[in-house]
Amino acid sequence: MVRLDATAAGRGFIVAGLVHLLAPGLLIDAARYAYDRVLSAEFDGGRETNRRLRAVGLVLLALGTVVASDDRSVSVALSRT
Numbered sequence: 001m002v003r004l005d006a007t008a009a010g011r012g013f014i015v016a017g018l019v020h021l022l023a024p025g026l027l028i029d030a031a032r033y034a035y036d037r038v039l040s041a042e043f044d045g046g047r048e049t050n051r052r053l054r055a056v057g058l059v060l061l062a063l064g065t066v067v068a069s070d071d072r073s074v075s076v077a078l079s080r081t
Contacts, residue, residue, distance in 0.1 A: 002076045010068025013060050020057025023049045 019029065028045045035043035 002078060004074045004076065006070045006072045006074070007068050010066070010070070013064030013067060015064075016059045017060030017062075017064055020053050020060060024053035024057075027053055035049045 028043075028049055032043040032045065035041050
């Protein structure tokens, strides 16, 4: 059984949101590298990519704020078949 703390998960969302807001170019470069190495495909980040990444960052910040304010934990049971 795995126990997930809502505060820790919320903080993770907040950090991810900040990275999306503050360093979209770094994320685009990482995606371009991963596409090239793993998928052998060309990543074409258009002019709107930075704006979209920042929008995702705002959503992640909002989600992280809501999740972090909840003082609960979630238990997840994993079973092998």
